[in-house]
Amino acid sequence: MERFEDRYAFLKMAYTDMELTMTKNFLEANGIPVTVREKGFGGPIRSIFMGRFMPANIEIFVNPEDLAAARELLQEDFSELVDEEWGDDDV
Numbered sequence: 001m002e003r004f005e006d007r008y009a010f011l012k013m014a015y016t017d018m019e020l021t022m023t024k025n026f027l028e029a030n031g032i033p034v035t036v037r038e039k040g041f042g043g044p045i046r047s048i049f050m051g052r053f054m055p056a057n058i059e060i061f062v063n064p065e066d067l068a069a070a071r072e073l074l075q076e077d078f079s080e081l082v083d084e085e086w087g088d089d090d091v
Helices: 017-029 043-050 064-075 079-086
Strands: 009-014 035-038 058-062
Touching: 009 017, 009 064, 017 058, 017 064, 058 064
Parallel strands: none
Antiparallel strands: 009 058, 035 058
């Protein structure tokens, strides 16, 4: 029987639902499928009892052949695009 860790490559740990959602959506928008696994007291039960913004330990996995591309995407610096779109005024 194939183990989960043999089928997918660990990319990073998300520590909040928001971090997971942003990372997952960004990668999937760039053509990289994502699989997640929550450690400990998690998933819907954690959200119901503790709220969506409570700390979590959610492992983010990708297919092994997508690992290098996913890491590269997460290293991109989008600050220039943000400055162009919303201005670089000091607030």
